[in-house]
Amino acid sequence: MLELHHITKKFNAGTVNEKVALNDVSLRLNDGDFVTVIGGNGAGKSTLMNAIAGVWPLDDGQVIVDGTNITAMPEHKRAKFLGRVFQDPNMGTAADMQIDENLALANRRGKRRGLAWSITAKEREVYKSLLAQLDLGLEDRLTSKVGLLSGGQRQAITLLMASMNKPNLLLLDEHTAALDPKTAAKVLKLTDEIVTQNQLTTLMITHNMKDAITHGNRLIMMHHGRIIFDIAGEEKRKLTVEDLLKKFEECSGAEFASDRALLS
C-alpha cells in the first residue's frame, strides 16, 4: 500500500524560475491497485514518480510504503520497495553488461551485495525461463550485452528486472512512449501479464488516453501539480476518451484548448 500525504515539490525555489511541480498532493493506493496516470506535458507526472523514488528531497509531505515512512530514505535504500521502468529504454539497463548480469543486479535489489559470485548457475536457469516468457528469443542470449538489443527488448528486460522479488510498488513512467506502436502494444501486454501474475501495486504514467482507460482498475489525471480527477472500478471501465477530455475541460478550465493536443 502506498500513501502520499500532502506532498509538495518546488524546483528552483526562491528564484524567478520557481516551479511548483507538485502542489499538496495526497494519494492512497490499495494493495493490488493498478493505477494509470494521465495529464498534459509538465503536469507533474514524472515528478510524482521521482518523489516516490526519492530522486531528490521533498519540500513537504510524507511518503509511506506498506507502513514504512520512506520520506527521508535515500534513493538507493528505498529501491528495495520499488520497481521502476523509465521512458528512455537506455535508462533502465546497463548497456555494457550482459543480460544475465543485469537481471542478477536486479535480483539483489535491497539485499547486501557481498563478495559472493555475482550469478549462480541456478539463477541462470531461472532467468532463462523468465526470459522465455517474454517470447522475444532472449532466453538463448543470456550472455549478450544489453546494448545490442532493441529498445523494445530492453524495456521488456527492464520490466522483468523491475518486477523481480515482487516490489511493494511498480512505477512505470511512459515506458512505451519511445517504442514503435507495435512494440509498444507488445510491451504493454507484457506489463498487464506481469502485473496480474505478481499482483503488483502499480502506478503507470501514459500519454495515451485509450491505454489509460483500458488498463488498470483506477485512473488519475494530473494538472499543474495536482490530481484533478480520480476514478475507479465500474465507472472507470465505462469511461471513453471523450468523457476524459470533457472531464479535463471541467476540472482545468480555460487551458483545455492548449493541452488538448498533448492529451489525445
Next chain:
Amino acid sequence: MFLNWLGTLPGAAAQGIIWGIMAIGVYITYKILDIADLTVDGSICTGGATFTMLLLAGLPIPLCLLIAFLAGTLCGLITGIFHTFLGIPAILAGILTQLILWSVNLKIMGRSNVAIPGRNFDLWVSALLPSWQSLLVLIAIIAVLIAILYWFFGTEFGTSLRATGNNLNMSRAQGINTDWTKIFGLAFSNGVVGLAGALLFQYQGGSDVKKGQGAIVIGLAAIIIGDAIVSKISQNFAVRLLGVVLGGIIYFFVYQTVIFLGFDSDLLKMLSAIVVAIFLGLPYLKKKYFASKKREGKRNA
C-alpha cells in the same frame, strides 16, 4: 648502436610493466567507473614516497609495498569524499587532491627527493639487478593483481561497481549506493597506483616529488594502446587487463627508443599528451564524420 638499443629493452620492459600496473589502476576509474581521476599524478608519488621512507626506516619490503598500497587508497578516499559528499565534479576533486598530495609528499620525504642506496637492500625490482630478475617479480605481481581484479569484478559487489560506471540511474534504481561504490573504486584504483609508485621508485632507486607529473596521461596512453591491440581478439576482462599492461610496455619501448634516438626529452610530455588527445578525439571525429556522411546520403537520395 643497434645492440646498445637492444640492451635497453629488458629494462624498458620492466619499467613498462610498472607503468602497466599503474594503468590498471587508471583502468578501474577511467573504464569501469567512467571517472577521469587526476588523483593519480599525486598518489603514484605518495605510494613511492611512503615506500621509500619505510624502507629506509628498515621495514621489510612486503610490508612497505602493502602500506604504499594503503597510502594510495587514502588518496583515492579523499577524492571520493570530495566528489560524493561535497558534490565536487570528479575532475576538480582529483585536481584538489593532487595539490594536497604535493604538500603531503614533500612532508613524507622531508625534501623534494630521497635516494634509495640500492646496494644496502635486497630490492625486489631495481635497475641495479639483472633485468630478468626484476621482470620475473613484476610478472608475478601482475599475475596476482589481474587474478584479484578478475575475481573482484565478478563478485556481487564488484558488479555493482561496474553497473555504477555503466548506468548511474539504473544502479540507484536497483538499490546500489553509488556514492559508496564510487568512493571504493577511487580508493582501490589509487591503491594500485600507489603500489605501482612503490615499484617504480624502488626500480629507479629513489623518490622525487615531480615523478608523478603526467602519470595519468601515461595511464590513458597504455589503456588506449592496449584496447587497440586486444579489443578485437577478446572481450575477456583478464585479457583486456593484460592488454593494458602490454600497452604500458609498448608505451615505454617507444619512449625509450625516442630518447635513444636523441629526441629532445623536454618535448616528450607534450608529445605523449598530443598522441593521447588524438586517440581520445578519434571516436568523436569518426562519429561526426559518419553522421555528416549519412546526412549527405539522405540529401542526395
